[in-house]
Amino acid sequence: MRKILVALLFLLFGTSAYADCNIKSGSINILANDFPALRTFVETSKQCKGSADFKVTHSSEHNKIAVPALTANPSEFSARIAANSSIVPLMNQDLIRPLDDLVKKYGKGIQDSQLITIDGKVMAVAFMANTQHLYYREDVLKDLGIAVPKTYEEVVAASEKIRASGKMQYPYAAAYKAGWNLAEEFVNMYIGHGGEFFKSGSAEPNVNNAKGVATLNMLKKLSELSNPDYLTHDSEAIKVEWEAGNVALMTLWASRSGTLLDDEGDANITKATKLTGPATVAGGNIPAATLWWDGFTLAKNRPDADAEATFRALAHAASNKKMVADAADQAVWLVEGFVPGPKSIGVIEAVKMGAKPYPMLPQMGLMHGALGSEIVEFLQGKESAEQALKDVEAAYTSKAKEQGFL
């Protein structure tokens, strides 16, 4: 008994001694999205908080909180875990601080490729990559003699075949929830068609064209093969559908693969769940998907001491070889020492196929918002593709005018 106790104590001491980064003061308060990899990342940084205060808010509503919370002075959060899209509003409003000094002083283990530099200044440190790619049920495809789809046309054909076989009524799923999710699917598909969202060198919208129409028609075809409630389904909802065995083909975030392949749920479904790269569309050679990074940024409106403490804790996680080894399943880490496992196939394939990153433009958020609400009626069959795209451009234009982009 005593031996066990000693061993336990040793273990406790051992880990804390190993993790302490000797932070003496300051307070750390982090705002982050809510998925397993980010929880691991924040937990890892907590190990090294030393005597600093440590608070974290994980919320899927993080986008709604971020700008108001960081605008306050002093800001509510000292750090915000952001991605390609969510760093833009912070940049637009000048709410985050350059990290060059801190990287030089405390960022020893951070690789250069992790640094997000804008105009020569380090504005964020990335630690994981993400994308949306295809998941398929190996057993279902094998039974029906369907090859793993590589294009969305093949996805449609495969889904139709599965439906015709009577195995599943709604064989395809993707996060089509009206709003942000649906707009993201449009962005992916439009980029897959080789589309550009803005006329070159300006903030004028450019989606009402043949590529936009083709994009919408493909989304509609896929939606007809999905559960009729697709307009209310976000990533979590389609994950549940998948685990219930209702779906055989799905486009979902790479960062969710961990929860699909864990021990929870039906073992047979988990065993048959396989990952592959994102699909291409309309004979294009780049995938209909966007690449994303997740990284941390530090609030400008917060004392330097807090920024320093926060950076040191987060940098500890962003360069932690043990974390990426232990949590290799949860994400495609950009941290040194990461060995890609079977769950990272999607992102690695996407990078190999030359997928484009999500456009980091100041006015992209407005376009994304306009897409999310204006293409719904087309999918419901209430208006034509041309009319929907015209509405998108018009809605975007008046918002961009109000916001001073046009």
Add this chain to the structure above:
Amino acid sequence: MPNKTFFWFFLPTGLAMILFIGLPIISTGVQSFYAQHDQVVKEVKKCDPFGCTVSIVVDNEATTKIREAKPLGKFNGFGTYIDRNHLATEEIKKFWNETETFGEFVDQVTNLPFYKALIFTLTYCIFVTPNVLLLGFIIALSLNAISRKIRGPLIFGTILPMIVTPLVGSLVLFWMIDSQGIIGANIQNLMNDPYLSLKSSKTLTWITIIIYGIWHHSPFAFVVFYAALQTVPQEPIEAAIIDGASRFQRIKHIVLPHIYPVVTFVALISLMDNFRVFEPIIGFSAEGSAQSLSWLIYDNLVNEEVILFGSAAATSMMTIIGIAILLAPVLVRTWKEFKTAR
């Protein structure tokens, strides 16, 4: 009450109202006339783990200078009010000239976000308010007629929908009408149509939200009516019974006139509440099919990563005006009655 006493009595409430309701409304009004400054952008090199590109960012130094000089933004007058996302005057003029039939014109106009939201909001008000009044009154009458012994628990059960948080109530219903939920799946079986979905059809979504609204608001009307029913004098009712008046006649000629002021009050409050319908849209994830004015404001403020203060302020002001217009007939009537009563 002498005017002076009333003044001192009312002063604390009045001050709080000015501070917490009046001033914010004025500030919102002022904000609605301003738009953001023109964005100063510059081309810079951006590098991330996937490579480097040259693209644009907002020039923060230049923007800060402009912002410090004019913190409110660029004066826009009624610009935000008449742009496409609000009253869309120009678009409507264009549709009027371009479309051939009136139906086509209406189609085009109702495709604009503000009018889409207005139509849903009004439809919701028109269907929910009278039904809430009727249902509340019927429940109050029936509960008033049953034995006192079981009245307590029944009253509690009746006001449950009001106690349940709106979001929770709508979420429960949302899961029940899912195509695999208990209601959704049964309707599919009943109609023999596996593609039928209460959530994807616009009409069915509207009906669901309206039914939910009636369910949620009726207890309020019931509570007020029930309290009012306790004050109905017994003598005229007994006299009417002796005269041989039927139950319906007694309600029509004695009960209703007696509680009439309360009916007006409940109608006013319900109208105001219903005009601001919001929670069920979020709870039912119905953004795709049903948008209300309040939802538009919410959308402008949080749904996008770029916050549109001007748009949100303009929609808020128009919502206030909308409520005022809706309430006007009832208010005018009350005022007239008040005058004749004196």
